[in-house]
Amino acid sequence: MRADAKRNRDRILTAAIEAFATEGLSVPVHEIARRAGVGTGTVSRHFPTKESLYDAIILHRLEQLVDRARSLAEAEEPSTAFFEFFKYMADAGATDHGLADALGGGGYDVAASAERTGYDVMGGMRDLLTAAQRAGAVRDDVDVVDVKALMTGCLARERGATDAAARSRMIEIVCTGLRAHR
Amino acid sequence: MRADAKRNRDRILTAAIEAFATEGLSVPVHEIARRAGVGTGTVSRHFPTKESLYDAIILHRLEQLVDRARSLAEAEEPSTAFFEFFKYMADAGATDHGLADALGGGGYDVAASAERTGYDVMGGMRDLLTAAQRAGAVRDDVDVVDVKALMTGCLARERGATDAAARSRMIEIVCTGLRAHR
Amino acid sequence: MRADAKRNRDRILTAAIEAFATEGLSVPVHEIARRAGVGTGTVSRHFPTKESLYDAIILHRLEQLVDRARSLAEAEEPSTAFFEFFKYMADAGATDHGLADALGGGGYDVAASAERTGYDVMGGMRDLLTAAQRAGAVRDDVDVVDVKALMTGCLARERGATDAAARSRMIEIVCTGLRAHR
Amino acid sequence: MRADAKRNRDRILTAAIEAFATEGLSVPVHEIARRAGVGTGTVSRHFPTKESLYDAIILHRLEQLVDRARSLAEAEEPSTAFFEFFKYMADAGATDHGLADALGGGGYDVAASAERTGYDVMGGMRDLLTAAQRAGAVRDDVDVVDVKALMTGCLARERGATDAAARSRMIEIVCTGLRAHR
């Protein structure tokens, strides 16, 4: 890829991350192009559809998340791994509203994206969850959809602002609720 | 207001409640008019903007919620009142996608609406929360924004489907997390 | 249908017939709206897609053609009926370039249109052709696709101008060629 | 012209001939460049506009046709020359959608092209026609525009497919019609 193309691609991604975070998924492609200082056609060249642009944006994040899930699964005990991942994910979403939208289901289908992009965050979460349940650390009746919804709640807490203390509190509340009662 | 105007207004509201619940906030006004069996102009006459229609719709719900908050506050112990209200609200949102959008922040601002409509659901929730905290039933560090976000999580769980068991589970998890530890 | 809607619909059709004839099928909907003196949304209201507008335009003509084919089949001898219909169709196309495009295949599929609209001009032509062949008036090896292509040739003769003498000549040439040799 | 420039020019022409023949005049320049294995800018360098590329493409064909017309005029009797040329042209157009578009008037003006390129196919055809008419082999009232339109009809027959039998039949029909009645 040529240097100028790479530069524009990066500018578009930067602009799109910010625009999606600020305005939500409904931000016009035109607006993203404007923020990036490029023509609309340039956006389309790099990302043929709006959805593909969105894919690309969260791809970065999803990759990080999947990697984190994997390394936690290898390095930590099941219980620690699961709760650490939950926290990691909540922290990631708190500083990236585009990701929060994706994880929170705001007009975006992470599952479908997983097939397209190959980064199956929810699959990673499911593995960690199952292991934690086998280890007796998490309620047996919980499924990954529950966890995703609880994550949505945590991410919803800060929408628009950043409040690390509130985030910790939310995570604590949710994780306490998730833990198996003796 | 003339009798026929009143009747049309009610039909529009009924249609809109169902339409918003079914299709979400993005349902076209045209579709609401169609379901109500009136012209689009009639919708606009009664509700100058789509947002004002949405206001009116959740007004019903918000009114119910505020009433419920009040009666629980009067009839029950603080702890019971708060957790019952949380459950009541989650149940209400689960069967009303429009309300869920409103409570979950999907393109709608409940706080602003509270000022416009006079029904301050979050205020009611805040009173119940504070009372429950004074009674030692809920963590002291939690605020009403946390509760709203946790509600968002519960509502997100069923988005599109209806799964009463999952809803109970979610409520249980969240409420367990909210409870003060000894 | 309301009077103003009917009027606009007619103006759109008139403008579209002329626009398609002048500019071809590629004329923008916007241009048709401009010529009709209406907004683009009005065109879309009456004709949801550009194709549906085109359908509607030739619908008039196709209906006339199908009727003509039927009445000739009933009233005339097979030979006369076929050749008269060919002439009728060529005359119709000569004064309606939109129809000429449709019959000549310029980016429009009459067969598909026949299914949508129910006016199967080529079916009518086929019946007349077959009857004329049975009567020994037309070469046995000719099929309706040949006839359609020959029609395209006749219509191509006047594209843009109107020259009745040339049209007669073309029809004569083609029909002479179609006749069975002794 | 440098050798590599010449080579690219030829590759573009080859690709364009095939692309226009396959997809018609609406094929994107980008696609032609792709088939030629060059950049779009290279296409534009050699052929500043898409139309100029199209000119160049049919130039090949027109040259062949003009040559053929000339050699037939010299080698054959007027009647044979004319009808042979008609057949030759129909055969050429049948296997070259781009040429068919040009000869059939599909968004391309052969007459204007004749002035630009210097290859006056219709002039050649006119000479053959006139000679054949003088020899009493073709109807006196026919002009070259008629012949072109009849050619359009023949070419329309096979649009998209290839059916040599149908082509022969069409040519036979048309030429029969063109012949002078005693």
Add this chain to the structure above:
DNA sequence: TATGAATGAGGGTTCATTCAT
């Protein structure tokens, strides 16, 4: 008052042409 037709800005996407690399 009710209607629904009219509006036209705005949406995403395509593509001939230009120009920096």
Add this chain to the structure above:
DNA sequence: CATGAATGAACCCTCATTCAT
């Protein structure tokens, strides 16, 4: 000279709102 990224006008279509009927 070759490249292909950048451009932005133009395409068709949707829909909240307005207004003539």
